[in-house]
Amino acid sequence: SLSEKLQNTFKKLKGKGKLSEKDVKEAMREVRMALLEADVNYKVVKDFVNKVKERAVGAEVLKSLTPGQQVIKIVHEELIDLMGGTNSSINIASKPPTIIMMVGLQGAGKTTTAGKLGANLKKKGRRPLLVACDVYRPAAIHQLEVVGSQIDIPVFSMGDRQNPVNIAKAAVSHAENHGNDTVILDTAGRLHINEELMDELKNIKAEVKPHEILLVVDAMTGQDAVNVAEQFNEALGIDGAVLTKLDGDTRGGAALSVKAVTGCPIKYIGVGEKLDALEDFHPDRMASRILG
Amino acid sequence: ISLNKEIDEDFYEELEEILIGADVGVNASLQIVESLRDKVKERKIKKADEVKELLKEELAKIVEGKSQGLNLNEHQPAVIMVVGVNGVGKTTTIGKLAFKFKEEGKKVLLAAGDTFRAAAIEQLEVWANRSGSGFIKHQQGSDPAAVAFDAIQAAKSRGTDVVIIDTAGRLQTKVNLMQELQKVKRVIQKEIPDAPHETLLVLDATTGQNAISQAKLFDETVNLSGIVLTKLDGTAKGGVVFGICSEMEIPVKFIGIGERIEDLREFNPENFVEALFD
Numbered sequence: 001s002l003s004e005k006l007q008n009t010f011k012k013l014k015g016k017g018k019l020s021e022k023d024v025k026e027a028m029r030e031v032r033m034a035l036l037e038a039d040v041n042y043k044v045v046k047d048f049v050n051k052v053k054e055r056a057v058g059a060e061v062l063k064s065l066t067p068g069q070q071v072i073k074i075v076h077e078e079l080i081d082l083m084g085g086t087n088s089s090i091n092i093a094s095k096p097p098t099i100i101m102m103v104g105l106q107g108a109g110k111t112t113t114a115g116k117l118g119a120n121l122k123k124k125g126r127r128p129l130l131v132a133c134d135v136y137r138p139a140a141i142h143q144l145e146v147v148g149s150q151i152d153i154p155v156f157s158m159g160d161r162q163n164p165v166n167i168a169k170a171a172v173s174h175a176e177n178h179g180n181d182t183v184i185l186d187t188a189g190r191l192h193i194n195e196e197l198m199d200e201l202k203n204i205k206a207e208v209k210p211h212e213i214l215l216v217v218d219a220m221t222g223q224d225a226v227n228v229a230e231q232f233n234e235a236l237g238i239d240g241a242v243l244t245k246l247d248g249d250t251r252g253g254a255a256l257s258v259k260a261v262t263g264c265p266i267k268y269i270g271v272g273e274k275l276d277a278l279e280d281f282h283p284d285r286m287a288s289r290i291l292g
Numbered sequence: 293i294s295l296n297k298e299i300d301e302d303f304y305e306e307l308e309e310i311l312i313g314a315d316v317g318v319n320a321s322l323q324i325v326e327s328l329r330d331k332v333k334e335r336k337i338k339k340a341d342e343v344k345e346l347l348k349e350e351l352a353k354i355v356e357g358k359s360q361g362l363n364l365n366e367h368q369p370a371v372i373m374v375v376g377v378n379g380v381g382k383t384t385t386i387g388k389l390a391f392k393f394k395e396e397g398k399k400v401l402l403a404a405g406d407t408f409r410a411a412a413i414e415q416l417e418v419w420a421n422r423s424g425s426g427f428i429k430h431q432q433g434s435d436p437a438a439v440a441f442d443a444i445q446a447a448k449s450r451g452t453d454v455v456i457i458d459t460a461g462r463l464q465t466k467v468n469l470m471q472e473l474q475k476v477k478r479v480i481q482k483e484i485p486d487a488p489h490e491t492l493l494v495l496d497a498t499t500g501q502n503a504i505s506q507a508k509l510f511d512e513t514v515n516l517s518g519i520v521l522t523k524l525d526g527t528a529k530g531g532v533v534f535g536i537c538s539e540m541e542i543p544v545k546f547i548g549i550g551e552r553i554e555d556l557r558e559f560n561p562e563n564f565v566e567a568l569f570d
């Protein structure tokens with residue numbers, strides 16, 4: 001673990017009052033390795049390590065800590081600072097319905113997360129409507145309908161022959177006429193480099209003006225997380241992210257990459273396949289997980 | 293990397309960053325560049341672009357599997373089991389494989405072994421129709437092993453050439469789900485002793501270092517014969533396969549390059565390595 005490696009790095013210095021530049025340089029090598037192994041993007045790691053270095057050099061080693069523990073404390077605090085400290089709840093519209101749009105790469109967990117979010121909001125007393133805007137993937141509409149029936153939430157669909165922009169527009173009218181105060185748009189998975197499909201999302205956004213655009217990201221995503229987050233944010237302006245499949249053993253460095261490159265908070269995490277497996281994001285727990 | 297570059301520390305660091313940025317992993321990248329440095333010294337290489345070419349050769353060697361294709365012709369029916377974590381592209385890949393075999397004149401049967409996820413059976417049925425394959429399914433929530441058994445019986449009686457068994461996505465750390473997979477395999481083996489003839493792990497090219505854990509645990513559970521690396525039409529490079537191929541010797545057999553039925557290619561080590569440097 002990183003703490004063991006840092007204990008080794010600092011084994012030869014006992015009872016020093018402050019961390020010297022040489023001590024810190026050695027420690028940063030271990031921190032860099034740990035973050036890269038955790039799938040944090042290497043450019044994000046570079047910036048992060050420089051930030052930590054500034055804080056660590058000349059830092060007082062608390063009497064209760066070893067130099068290694070002092071460095072870990074600084075790294076931990078910097079990670080929490082970077083990933084936390086922002087609004088982590090959904091933007092609610094002043095005039096209903098609140099419109100939430102789920103976007104992201106193929107297979108990230110959008111459809112499942114749309115259901116989880118619906119169930120979560122329903123528990124809090126809201127009246128959500130799930131909307132089937134994926135007209136491409138085989139049985140995608142059926143999948144959302146099954147999800148909706150499992151949590152007793154209505155699903156709006158117009159089949160797979162309609163344009164997703166029209167479906168979204170019609171869904172919002174439907175919500176207004178049926179007292180649904182929240183509309184959750186499930187969109188098809190797509191590559192950030194597919195111009196046509198990214199335009200489709202821009203068109204949906206222009207048509208229904210979502211109050212919340214959530215980027216759904218698979219927690220096991222590697223270095224590419226930066227490209228994906230950057231492009232989706234540039235195209236649409238992301239309000240928040242959901243990191244899925246955190247019930248596995250992936251370190252989840254993508255969390256740091258996404259936050260660092262977009263400034264957008266991670267609002268929820270997916271921790272299972274069932275529709276109740278959605279939790280609030282806790283930056284301190286994520287920091288510990290990433291550091292391993 | 294420009295052609296007039298000096299072979300200095302910055303140059304080697306740049307190569308390391310290309311590898312790390314491609315998800316090769318920090319330790320593997322350091323080892324690869326370290327061994328490259330030795331070879332450059334040994335062979336007294338002076339030009340930067342020659343070093344780059346040598347690196348490409350060394351990388352291609354790592355992923356050159358001895359058996360690139362699928363060994364299906366000596367068995368009837370040949371049985372392929374497809375496994376992997378959630379959302380990587382198993383069901384879509386099965387549709388693509390079925391289409392490929394159909395084009396080769398083979399009679400294909402698809403088994404809806406994902407009896408858990410919403411609309412998984414319906415999704416595979418669309419691919420069965422698109423690829424002109426037979427289709428075996430049970431009720432939602434039924435035992436996947438029973439579906440596999442049923443499919444093999446049907447294949448034997450229909451003179452099917454290839455049976456492809458879809459399984460539910462599962463994270464490799466879920467012990468009970470991995471045990472379920474072992475049961476499906478045991479049932480297949482009981483019906484045809486050397487089946488499944490291919491057990492393919494589907495890996496998403498956007499996956500980082502967790503792919504190593506996926507390959508390791510799925511291999512320990514059901515013994516993998518190959519990997520299909522999907523979503524290479526994105527910007528991710530799939531560099532995790534270098535670690536997997538060198539540590540576990542599981543060959544990459546196919547790559548997925550899109551969502552259409554024809555978007556499957558046989559794995560080509562040279563093309564794959566070239567793409568790392570794009």
Ligand SMILES: Nc1nc2c(ncn2[C@@H]2O[C@H](COP(=O)(O)OP(=O)(O)OP(=O)(O)O)[C@@H](O)[C@H]2O)c(=O)[nH]1
Pocket residue numbers: 104105106107108109110111112113134137140187188189190216244245246247269270271272273277378379409461463
């Ligand atoms: N273990 C686990 N599985 C998840 C989680 N979230 C989603 N999944 C699974 O991941 C797979 C993909 O989920 P989907 O909801 O279909 O993903 P999607 O983003 O809608 O996929 P596309 O529409 O094809 O882009 C399914 O097998 C889900 O059950 C999670 O938090 N944990």
Ligand SMILES: Nc1nc2c(ncn2[C@@H]2O[C@H](COP(=O)(O)OP(=O)(O)OP(=O)(O)O)[C@@H](O)[C@H]2O)c(=O)[nH]1
Pocket residue numbers: 106107137189191376377378379380381382383384385406409412459460461462494522523524525526547548549550551555
């Ligand atoms: N761009 C791209 N998308 C792909 C590729 N292969 C699969 N997909 C997409 O990835 C998403 C998930 O594919 P599935 O076939 O449902 O994945 P799966 O592994 O069967 O998912 P689960 O059964 O839920 O675990 C779908 O939107 C597919 O269209 C590929 O090579 N390229």
Ligand SMILES: [Mg+2]
Pocket residue numbers: 110111112134140187188189
């Ligand atoms: Mg979906």
Ligand SMILES: [Mg+2]
Pocket residue numbers: 382383384406412458459460461
């Ligand atoms: Mg599937």
